[in-house]
Amino acid sequence: MKRLIALLLTVSLVLLTGCQVEVSEEEETAPAESLMPESTMSAAEEPEPLSFTLPYLPDVELDPYLCPDGITQTLCSLVFEGLFSLRPDFVPENRLCSGAVYDPEKMTWQFTLKSGVSFSDGTPLTGDAVCEAFRRAVDSPRYAARFACIAGFEPTEDNAGLLVRLSRPNAALPALLDIPIALGEIGTGPYCLSKSGSGFILMRNIYDASSLPDAPDVIPLSEAGDENTLLYLFHAGRISLLSEDLTGADSVTVTGRYDTADATTTSFLYLCVNSREGLPLSDLLLRRRIWSLIDREQLSSAYFAGHAVAADAPIHPASPLYAVEAQEETTSETETADPQGSTPASPLRIIVNSENPFRQSAAEAITDTLTAAGIGAELESLPFVTYSERLTEGSFDLALCETRLTADWDLAPLLGSGGALNHGGWSSPATDQLMQMFAASSDRFEAAQKLLTHLRGQAPLIPLCFRNLSVLSQPGSLKGLHPTSAEPFYKLEAIRFD
Numbered sequence: 001m002k003r004l005i006a007l008l009l010t011v012s013l014v015l016l017t018g019c020q021v022e023v024s025e026e027e028e029t030a031p032a033e034s035l036m037p038e039s040t041m042s043a044a045e046e047p048e049p050l051s052f053t054l055p056y057l058p059d060v061e062l063d064p065y066l067c068p069d070g071i072t073q074t075l076c077s078l079v080f081e082g083l084f085s086l087r088p089d090f091v092p093e094n095r096l097c098s099g100a101v102y103d104p105e106k107m108t109w110q111f112t113l114k115s116g117v118s119f120s121d122g123t124p125l126t127g128d129a130v131c132e133a134f135r136r137a138v139d140s141p142r143y144a145a146r147f148a149c150i151a152g153f154e155p156t157e158d159n160a161g162l163l164v165r166l167s168r169p170n171a172a173l174p175a176l177l178d179i180p181i182a183l184g185e186i187g188t189g190p191y192c193l194s195k196s197g198s199g200f201i202l203m204r205n206i207y208d209a210s211s212l213p214d215a216p217d218v219i220p221l222s223e224a225g226d227e228n229t230l231l232y233l234f235h236a237g238r239i240s241l242l243s244e245d246l247t248g249a250d251s252v253t254v255t256g257r258y259d260t261a262d263a264t265t266t267s268f269l270y271l272c273v274n275s276r277e278g279l280p281l282s283d284l285l286l287r288r289r290i291w292s293l294i295d296r297e298q299l300s301s302a303y304f305a306g307h308a309v310a311a312d313a314p315i316h317p318a319s320p321l322y323a324v325e326a327q328e329e330t331t332s333e334t335e336t337a338d339p340q341g342s343t344p345a346s347p348l349r350i351i352v353n354s355e356n357p358f359r360q361s362a363a364e365a366i367t368d369t370l371t372a373a374g375i376g377a378e379l380e381s382l383p384f385v386t387y388s389e390r391l392t393e394g395s396f397d398l399a400l401c402e403t404r405l406t407a408d409w410d411l412a413p414l415l416g417s418g419g420a421l422n423h424g425g426w427s428s429p430a431t432d433q434l435m436q437m438f439a440a441s442s443d444r445f446e447a448a449q450k451l452l453t454h455l456r457g458q459a460p461l462i463p464l465c466f467r468n469l470s471v472l473s474q475p476g477s478l479k480g481l482h483p484t485s486a487e488p489f490y491k492l493e494a495i496r497f498d
Contacts, residue, residue: 051216051220052216052219052220052240052241052477052497053219053220053221053222053238053239053240054071054074054075054202054219054220054221054222054239054240054241055071055221055222055223055224055230055233055234055239055242056071056072056075056200056221056222056223056224057071057072057223057224057225058223058225059225060072061185062075062076062079062185062193063182063185064076064080064180064182065136065137065139065140065142065143065180065182066140066142069243069245070242070243070244071224071230071242071243073243073486074241074242074243074488075193075202075221076180076187077189077486077487077488077489078189078190078191078202078219078489078492079120079185079186079187079189079191079192079193079202080180080181080182080187080188080189081095081096081180081181081187081188081189082095082096082177082178082179082180082181083095083096083097083111083113083130083174083177083178083179083181084097084174084175084177084178085178085484085486085487085490086175086178086407086484086485086486087484088263088264088318088482088484088490089264089316089318089319089320090175090264090266090316090318090319090407091175091319091320092174092175092177092178092407094114095178096113096114096117096125096130096181096188097111097112097113097114097174097177098112098113098114098115099111099112100112100174102171102173104169104171104440104442107165107166107167107168107169108163108164108165108166109163109164109166109173109174110156110161110162110163110164111161111162111163111164111177112156112160112161113125113126113127113130113160113161113162115160116209117188117207118188118207119183119186119187119188119207120186120187120188120189120192120205120206120207120208121183121186122207123183123186125181125188126155126159126160127154127155127156127159127160127161127162128155128159129181129183130155130162130181131153131154131155131162132183133179133180133181133182133183134147134153134179136182137179143179145406146176146177146179146406148410149166149167149168149170149173149410149439150164150165150166150167150173151165151166151167152164152165153165168436168439169436169439169440170408170410170439170440171439171440171441171442171444172408172409172439172444173408175406175407175408176406176407176408178407178486187205188205188207188208189205189208190204190205190208190210190212190215190492191203191204191205191219192204192205196220199221199222199223200221201218201219201220201221202218202219202221203217203218203219204217204218210492210493211493212492212493213493214495214496214497215492215493215495215497216497222238222239224239230242234256234258234472235256237474240473240474240477240478241471241472241473241474241477241478241488242471242472242473243469243470243471243472243483243488244469244470244471244472245467245469245470246305246307246468246470247304247305247307247308247356247358247467247468248356249355249356257475258472258473258474258475259472259473259474259475259476259477259478259481260470260471260472261470261471261473261481261482261483262307262468262469262470262471262483263468263469263470263471263483263484263485263488264309264316264318264466264468264484264485265404265466265467265468265469265485266316266404266405266406266407266466266485267402267403267404267466267467267469268311268314268402268403268404268405268463268466269308269359269362269400269401269402269463269464269465269466269467270314270400270401270402270461270462270463270464271290271294271366271398271399271400271401271461271462271464272391272396272398272399272400272401272423272424272461273287273397273398273424273426273459273460273461273462274394274396274397274398274399274423274424274425275287275424275425275426275460276394276424276425279397280344280345280346280348280397281344281348281397281398281424283342283344284458284459285342286342286343286344286375287458287459287460287462288342288457288459289342289373289375290370290375290398290459290462291312291456291459291462293369293370293373293375294366294369294462294464295369296310296311296312296463296464296465297310298365299362299365299366299464299465300464300465302365303358303361303362303365304358304362304465304467305358307467307468307470308465308466308467308468309465309466309468310464310465311463311464311465311466312456312463313452313455313456313463314405314409314411314414314455314461314463315409315448315452316466317466319409320445321409321444321445321448322448322452323445343374343375343376344375344376344397346376347376347377347378348370348375348376348377348378348397348398349378349380349395349396349397349398350363350366350367350377350378350379350380350396350397350398350399350400351379351380351381351382351387351390351391351396351398351399351400352379352380352381352382352387352399352400353381353382353383353384353387353400354381354382354383354387355383355384359400359402360381362400362464363379363381363400364379366398366400367379377398387399391423392423394423394424394425398462399423399424400464401421401423402467403421408439409438409448410435410439411435411451412432412435414461415428415431415435415455415460415461416431416432416435417432424460424461426460426461428458428460430454431454431455431458431460434447434450434451434454435451437450437451438450438451469483469485471483471488476498477497477498478495478496478497478498479495479496479498480494480495480496481495482494
């Protein structure tokens with residue numbers, strides 16, 4: 001209880017930021033000390049009203065493929081567009097694409113571009129331009145995983161679209177193609193970056209045909225060269241919005257009042273299960289027992305401060321594919337056995353990265369839960385390098401892990417035989433086959449039902465939750481804000497700027 005109270009007090013005092021790489025274990029640094037500069041503004045004093053203003057980093061190029069999460073990505077979301085956007089439920093919707101045709105026999109996708117679209121300098125949008133952007137994205141840590149199933153791409157003969165050739169079936173490829181299309185710092189989005197005196201502004205793209213009745217024509221940008229300046233500007237009301245990870249590893253302090261809107265993400269927290277033969281968790285009944293003991297709602301609300309969504313499957317509950325009955329497989333072995341009686345002969349070794357206090361507290365709670373249920377467990381909190389080595393060596397029974405999945409919910413890296421993140425050594429022809437069927441099926445819902453029912457029955461990993469991204473704004477400054485992880489200003493046309 002003391003640990004829970006301490007964590008909740010920490011949540012009320014800190015705002016955390018972090019950067020993740022898609023489909024990879026997160027590398028984290030130790031929590032930083034408070035960087036909030038002393039302010040002469042009294043607690044009761046309100047910030048003076050200013051026009052809607054965003055921060056920018058003067059030494060970071062407006063490059064959607066290479067810039068870090070946070071400030072610059074927020075600006076990129078207003079300047080660049082992808083072929084598709086992802087809704088909060090991770091369903092793709094057309095953006096720069098007007099049509100898509102999948103040929104499962106040839107394993108190709110053909111995309112037709114919207115006609116009449118130009119970049120903010122007047123350059124027409126073409127298949128060549130999209131292919132050039134994709135070539136940059138292939139080498140980007142942020143987007144490289146999106147191309148794992150892509151063998152190649154090229155513009156169509158009329159240059160009004162592009163043809164994508166797959167290396168393996170993927171009926172959900174559009175969910176991966178919300179990749180920004182950029183020509184340098186130039187995009188097709190509603191705004192473009194412009195020099196203004198010694199600084200910069202975002203101004204409306206004259207070639208953008210969007211109807212934005214309430215969006216400002218000009219958004220001033222306030223220079224925030226370091227974390228001290230950024231936090232002071234937000235505290236003083238001189239910048240209007242921040243997009244932040246509130247349950248990451250790097251800790252800074254924010255004071256004052258602000259509105260918060262959470263965005264769903266594919267950042268998946270789970271217990272990696274070492275199911276190799278001869279180890280305690282090769283026992284199916286023990287895995288299933290641990291699965292059933294975890295209180296995911298409590299973990300999400302208490303230990304991740306409500307900035308997470310409980311999940312008992314590696315697909316986000318917001319996705320329509322998650323609407324599956326929690327049915328378990330039954331076998332002749334499990335029909336007559338009592339899972340409540342399955343316990344290991346020696347304490348389970350649980351490891352966690354010590355540099356994230358939220359994860360560490362969650363791991364401590366899970367350890368306590370197992371111990372109270374009569375399952376011996378010992379927790380080791382390890383620096384990231386040591387933690388990563390132990391994962392690679394398979395020197396653990398359970399490991400609290402996080403990865404950023406792709407929105408087509410490709411689980412092969414986690415659970416496929418030889419998968420890059422399959423640290424638990426799970427190997428099952430049935431799992432491999434169901435994942436392949438899910439990727440290839442035109443009936444995604446039915447294929448998801450079969451796969452998730454199988455995973456719930458076999459417990460090759462133990463899902464916990466999906467973490468949220470939070471958008472902080474000045475009190476009452478924005479109405480109708482419903483951000484996504486990639487677009488803080490999703491459905492910009494419906495947002496009211498006060």
